[in-house]
Amino acid sequence: MLGFSLTSPDLVICAGSPDIPSSSGFGDSPVLFDKSNYSQNLEQSIELSLENCIPESETKVISRTPVVRFSTVCQTFSQVSSPESSFELPPPPMSEDLEMQGPLLAVQTDSGSNGVTTIGAETDGAAGLDLPEDDGGCEFEGELQELVRSYKSQKKELSETRKAMEELKRENQLKSRECQEAWKSLQELQNELMRKSMHVGSLAFAIEGQVKEKSKWFSSLRDLTRKLKILKLEQISLSEEASTYRKCLKEMQVAGCTIQSTIDQQTKVHEDLKIKLLEGAKQRKELYNKVLELKGNIRVFCRCRPLNVEEIAAGASMAIDFESSNEGELTVKSNGAFRRNFKFDAVFGPQADQADVFEDTAPFATSVLDGYNVCIFAYGQTGTGKTYTMEGTKTARGVNYRTLEELFRIIKERQQLFHYEISVSVLEVYNEQIRDLLVPGNQPGVPAKRLEIRQVSEGMHHVPGLVEAHVSNTHEVWEVLQTGSNARAVGSTNANEHSSRSHCIHCVMVKGENSLTGECTRSKLWLVDLAGSERIAKTEVQGERLKEAQNINRSLSALGDVISALATKSPHVPFRNSKLTHLLQDSLGGDSKALMFVQISPNENDLSETICSLNFASRVKGVELGPAKKQLDAAEFVKYKQMVEKTKQDMKSKDLQIKKMEETLYWQDAKIKERDLKNKNLQEKIKELESQLLVERKLARQHVDTKIAEQHHLKQQEEQNLPTRPPLASRQVGSVREIVSFAISKDQTNLSQPFADDNSYEPPSILPASDGHAKYNDSMEKENIPLILGQQPLLPKRTGRFSICATARQVPMAPAPRRNSLIPLPSAPSSSPCPAPLLPLQECLPEKNECEDGSEMNCLPEKIPCHSPKGIRSGGKKISSALRRSLQKKMHMKSPMRKVGVNVGMEKIRVSIGNRGRIGPRMFLGSNRIARTKDIQNKQSQREKERGWNIGTAGKTVI
Numbered sequence: 001m002l003g004f005s006l007t008s009p010d011l012v013i014c015a016g017s018p019d020i021p022s023s024s025g026f027g028d029s030p031v032l033f034d035k036s037n038y039s040q041n042l043e044q045s046i047e048l049s050l051e052n053c054i055p056e057s058e059t060k061v062i063s064r065t066p067v068v069r070f071s072t073v074c075q076t077f078s079q080v081s082s083p084e085s086s087f088e089l090p091p092p093p094m095s096e097d098l099e100m101q102g103p104l105l106a107v108q109t110d111s112g113s114n115g116v117t118t119i120g121a122e123t124d125g126a127a128g129l130d131l132p133e134d135d136g137g138c139e140f141e142g143e144l145q146e147l148v149r150s151y152k153s154q155k156k157e158l159s160e161t162r163k164a165m166e167e168l169k170r171e172n173q174l175k176s177r178e179c180q181e182a183w184k185s186l187q188e189l190q191n192e193l194m195r196k197s198m199h200v201g202s203l204a205f206a207i208e209g210q211v212k213e214k215s216k217w218f219s220s221l222r223d224l225t226r227k228l229k230i231l232k233l234e235q236i237s238l239s240e241e242a243s244t245y246r247k248c249l250k251e252m253q254v255a256g257c258t259i260q261s262t263i264d265q266q267t268k269v270h271e272d273l274k275i276k277l278l279e280g281a282k283q284r285k286e287l288y289n290k291v292l293e294l295k296g297n298i299r300v301f302c303r304c305r306p307l308n309v310e311e312i313a314a315g316a317s318m319a320i321d322f323e324s325s326n327e328g329e330l331t332v333k334s335n336g337a338f339r340r341n342f343k344f345d346a347v348f349g350p351q352a353d354q355a356d357v358f359e360d361t362a363p364f365a366t367s368v369l370d371g372y373n374v375c376i377f378a379y380g381q382t383g384t385g386k387t388y389t390m391e392g393t394k395t396a397r398g399v400n401y402r403t404l405e406e407l408f409r410i411i412k413e414r415q416q417l418f419h420y421e422i423s424v425s426v427l428e429v430y431n432e433q434i435r436d437l438l439v440p441g442n443q444p445g446v447p448a449k450r451l452e453i454r455q456v457s458e459g460m461h462h463v464p465g466l467v468e469a470h471v472s473n474t475h476e477v478w479e480v481l482q483t484g485s486n487a488r489a490v491g492s493t494n495a496n497e498h499s500s501r502s503h504c505i506h507c508v509m510v511k512g513e514n515s516l517t518g519e520c521t522r523s524k525l526w527l528v529d530l531a532g533s534e535r536i537a538k539t540e541v542q543g544e545r546l547k548e549a550q551n552i553n554r555s556l557s558a559l560g561d562v563i564s565a566l567a568t569k570s571p572h573v574p575f576r577n578s579k580l581t582h583l584l585q586d587s588l589g590g591d592s593k594a595l596m597f598v599q600i601s602p603n604e605n606d607l608s609e610t611i612c613s614l615n616f617a618s619r620v621k622g623v624e625l626g627p628a629k630k631q632l633d634a635a636e637f638v639k640y641k642q643m644v645e646k647t648k649q650d651m652k653s654k655d656l657q658i659k660k661m662e663e664t665l666y667w668q669d670a671k672i673k674e675r676d677l678k679n680k681n682l683q684e685k686i687k688e689l690e691s692q693l694l695v696e697r698k699l700a701r702q703h704v705d706t707k708i709a710e711q712h713h714l715k716q717q718e719e720q721n722l723p724t725r726p727p728l729a730s731r732q733v734g735s736v737r738e739i740v741s742f743a744i745s746k747d748q749t750n751l752s753q754p755f756a757d758d759n760s761y762e763p764p765s766i767l768p769a770s771d772g773h774a775k776y777n778d779s780m781e782k783e784n785i786p787l788i789l790g791q792q793p794l795l796p797k798r799t800g801r802f803s804i805c806a807t808a809r810q811v812p813m814a815p816a817p818r819r820n821s822l823i824p825l826p827s828a829p830s831s832s833p834c835p836a837p838l839l840p841l842q843e844c845l846p847e848k849n850e851c852e853d854g855s856e857m858n859c860l861p862e863k864i865p866c867h868s869p870k871g872i873r874s875g876g877k878k879i880s881s882a883l884r885r886s887l888q889k890k891m892h893m894k895s896p897m898r899k900v901g902v903n904v905g906m907e908k909i910r911v912s913i914g915n916r917g918r919i920g921p922r923m924f925l926g927s928n929r930i931a932r933t934k935d936i937q938n939k940q941s942q943r944e945k946e947r948g949w950n951i952g953t954a955g956k957t958v959i
């Protein structure tokens, strides 16, 4: 309709591309500028022009001539029109008259009249005009002629204008055809762009999936790394612990050997000392017993009390001479003359105190603790001091207390080697009855429970039911002795106010155990305070006292008979003739030690009783009891044997335990060694898997890059083969190349300013051409076409990069120090000897030109003919399949990693992602940025080389 070219590139909007924002006002799909809207706007502009610029009065006369100002159209596109852009349209068909006359359309170029000027239609000559015939007709005629001339000139101009109009119409038709062709080409380009966008979207989706998968890999590798670190730490700690244990074991073994040797030595020494000690003790005992035997197993000490106050008052004289008492001799005097000498083991005169007496008695206490039975008894006339010697008083304690005191003293001395238990029983034989004096209910004179003597074993007699008071110190001993003494039956006689009317017997039982040898002894110490013998006729006792005296004399007579039998070594010793001898049978036998205190009175009036006592003592002294016998405890001996057996069994079990412990140590050592070996094998396996994973990942990445590069190369080829499109009519009004050039220029201008995240995009401004057509900058038109074509494949790549850029940038950029330890990767496979470049296209571009010129082709891969979008789609499918294979490979590689649980350098993959993330900035930016890009690439390649990547030939072209 109009001679206006629609080939302007800004009328083709490809809103489907991610580069084009939806806010551009052109909708979501590429839309060609709507012609209807355009014509509508044009009509509106025409109407406005007619309504606003032509007075209504004039339109009545002059037919409407659509005068179009191109400035209005240009204003529609926000352009400033030039005065020269106005043109006339041919007049519409009018009435016949006017048509005959020829309507005039005056095209006025004067801008001051709003571009439209109406001129009234005039007929040729005077036709239709009524001319006045007066004088003024001349003037009118003149004017008419002028009008006719002007009409003619205007008619001529009209014809010329019509010719120009025809030319413009033809040109308009040509432009319309060109516009249609351009529209078709733009539609194709739009479709292609959509396909590429979809392809880019699929690539972005695939890459996004790959990135997600890589993130999963990161997490799994992080976990594996953490686990591996933990395992390594555990392994290190276990190794340290094992080494410590080994050292400790060695030290323990050495210390054990040392201790064992020391123990052996000490055991030997101990055994030697023990043997020596035992031998020494044995020798001591033997010597001591020999001494006692030499002295006599029955020893007789004679003690004479001093004259009491009554005797001194009565003028009694001493009948005993103690001048030779030191030699154990005494002399009985009668009427001032020496009558008889008596010799005893010891003679204690009236001046001798309790301590002097006990000094010679103490060795018997030692014999008791050595395991011998000992019997110490006091014999004598009533009132001669038997109770005094045995019990004593609180201030002058007698033999009983002192002996027990001596026992505890020796026990204390031997407490390191021996363990003793002492118990005391106190009984009396009264009228041939045994009475327990420690029973609380027994009162003197009250018949108590009758106790009998039982023979437990050979030579052992026991009184069942007898109270045994366990004593552990002298205080308890004293209390027990006092208890028995208080319970004893006493009476008053002519000779003694508090005469003992019974035989008081203290039985001290001693249990000894040798801690060294385990030897146990059970011995008895009899401390007997005999009742006083007396002459019944002299004492003139009667009744109960007589009976007591008869029983006392009978028992003492039985004791004399036993002594006589022992002295004469009679085969039968009448021990059972009385309770007294029956009880003392164990201590008066041949394997015991006995000590008799014969108490005498110094009074001359008691001389006959004194001589009787001394004679009895002399008989006792002559008794040979033979060697004393140690009283070993058979039960303890059995117990000792059992202990020995138990100790042997314990030793055996301990030996078994020691063997088991040694075996356990041995197996633990073996386990530690086995674990060390496993750790070493595991570390080697981890290294192998790391190297294998790196190689596989590198291969997969190269494979993907190769596929992408091939796709780009295919696109390049396709772009080079695009001239099959229909040629455009004129280059001035814009061509496909110009459009592409514009697009690339736009891209170039935006490369320095990367796309925003929301892909906002402003279309470039189109400068109005001076000839009334929309034109681009001359610099755009002067762009080198091969260079543009070389840059053209970057467009979808760049778009794709931006579509994944946000995701890729999320991956942290990790330093790659670990690359130094990686195994060099193999070079690219032979199927793609020179993968197509993704980034350094500017380096390959000259080579590509050389290839086009027929020279070498070192950089670009082999060209794959692909001239249709279908080929591009198939290439996209190939890339997608390559990506899937890569993912499958990585998934396949994941399983052994998880199975083994080893570390695969996570940082390495980070580096890989980082490289990917740096692809965007490495894009070709234009000829004015080649140098900077080269520098960046050189730095990157140098960095890669430093990291140990074996890029090989791909180092030039492939990342």
Ligand SMILES: Nc1ncnc2c1ncn2[C@@H]1O[C@H](COP(=O)(O)OP(=O)(O)OP(=O)(O)O)[C@@H](O)[C@H]1O
Binding pocket: 304, 305, 306, 308, 350, 380, 381, 382, 383, 384, 385, 386, 387, 388, 389, 496, 498, 499, 500, 501, 530, 531, 532, 533, 599
């Ligand atoms: N060596 C002595 N020194 C001082 N006093 C003594 C000595 N011996 C005995 N006496 C005193 O003689 C008295 C009688 O002593 P004791 O009762 O011990 O005689 P006895 O032989 O036990 O008489 P009985 O047979 O009647 O019991 C007591 O008063 C006692 O103090």
